[in-house]
Amino acid sequence: MTLIYTRPSPAVAFVGRHNSGKTTLIEKVIAHLAAQGVDVGSVKHHGHCGFDIDYPGKDSYRHRRAGSHDVVIVAPDLMARVTELDREPECDEVVASMPGHDIVIVEGYRQSGLDTIEVMRSANERDSEAIEEFVDRGTVRGGVPVVVATDSERAAQAARGRGIAAFGLDDVPGIAAYLQERYVRPKVTVAIQAGGESRRMGRSKATVPFLGRPLLERIAMRLAPVADELLITTNEPQNLGFLDDLDLGCPVRLATDVYDVRGALRGICTALSSATYPLVALVACDMVFASPALVYSQARIAQREGVDAVIPRNANGYEPFHALYRVDACLPAAEEALKRGDSRAKDFFGDIRMREFTRDEVKDAAPFGGCFVNVNTPEELAHAEKMIQENGDR
Structure with a gap:
């Protein structure tokens, strides 16, 4: 059985003192992002014991009063859960319980280790000390924020002087754009390369049975959870009808080779030129343990660092067919390498x-x-099947 990956949600924390305007700003930022189609989750840290989302007289309240420690309230369009805790959960535990969002916006949890957006309002008496500390040292309560949202020009100037982004409290589009660029999960085309010649296998690797199902089906099922689009590069689209029967949770497209002659570099060009999204995770269809977690990590690095490609390297060298590429930079470079007469995947990396x-x-x-x-061979295929049957999947 193919293991199903649960995609974690990236998160960032808005922090500040009481009456600094955190909640108002968060509300506006969430609305702005949601209007752009971003799937937003949010966490509100309540620093005091006790709160209620159901009330005396409600059936769920009666359940809790009778002794239930974990009550779930479910309606056709909403669900809520009230759980009695022995200890307060850490922020990372809370965010981990909210997978699959494009971003989780956290209000509070200053000590969580998340990147923080410091909210400071000059008219708020409680913010005066924070503004002074930040102007003098570039910190607030000893921590360095990644963003300052403030109406204090002194604090904004101090931020810019230290290379910290600064926005006005009303600059919701600016803050949302910053989050989109740095934190909101980037959309990724996962391109599975299934167009190789498969000489040593003696037949198509895409359709060769693996644990009773086509090998390509296994790879597609493994990688779909991190794909906004699943792209299959192939020279046998007529044989891949089984993909239509899979519930993958994302669009699936087939792209036939755009070159008459096959080859590694040409296959990369086909995938990059056919992708819908600017980031493309390229994976060979014969990688039986292809890792969605690896794809997710590569995409986050490409987003944070702004690089053109994230290529794994091991003892045998680069692994270009479990790597991530940025289309606008890599496609022209790969096409130029082809014009030079190059054919290897790594020939455009420089x-x-x-x-x-x-x-x-x-x-x-x-x-x-x-x-x-x-x-690559029937023997290697049988060995991989035996590994899974004896030791379980991974």
Whole structure:
């Protein structure tokens, strides 16, 4: 059985003192992002014990009063949960319980380790000390924010002088754009390369049975949770009708090779030129343990660091077919390499801003390993099946 990956949600915290305007600003930012189609989750840290979302007389209240420690209230359009806790959960535990969002906006949790947006309003007496500390030291309560949202020109100037982004309290579009660029999950086309010649396998790798199902089906099921679009590059679209029967949760498209002659670099060009989204995770269809967590980590690095490609490297060299590429930079570079007569996948790496994904980073993202294992022969295919049957999937 193919394991199903749950995509974590990126998160950022808005922090400030009482009456600084945090909630008002968060409300406007959420509305702005939601209007742009962003799937937003949010967390409100309530610093005092006790709150109620159901009331005396409600059936759910009667459940709790009778002794239920965990009450879930479900309607056709809403669900709420009230759980009695032995301890307050850490912020990362709360965010981990909210997977699948494009971003989670947290109000409070200053000590969570999340990047913080410091909200300071000059008319708020409680903010005066924070403004002075920030102007003098660039910190608030010892921490350095990534953004300052303030109507204090002194604080804004101090931020810009230290390379910290500063926005006015009313600059909701500016703050939302910053979050879109740095934190909102970037949309990714996952391109599965299924157009190889498969000489050593003796038949198409895409349709060869693996644990009773086509191998391509397994790879598609593994990677769909991190795909906004699943793109299959293939020279046999007529044989891939089984993909129509899969519930993958994302659009699936087939792209036939745009070159008469096959090859690694040409396959990359086909995938990049056919993708809908600006980031493309390229994965070979014979990587039986292809890792959605690796794709997610690569996309986050590309977003945070602004690089053109994130390429894993191991003891055998680069792994260009479990890597992430930015279309606007990599497609022209790859096409230019073809014009030079190059044919290897790595032949354009020197022409782009490539970020090496280290072995340690691979282990952090995919601790069970094996994500670069590929099957080129019937013997290797049988060995991989036996591994899963004896030791379980990974």
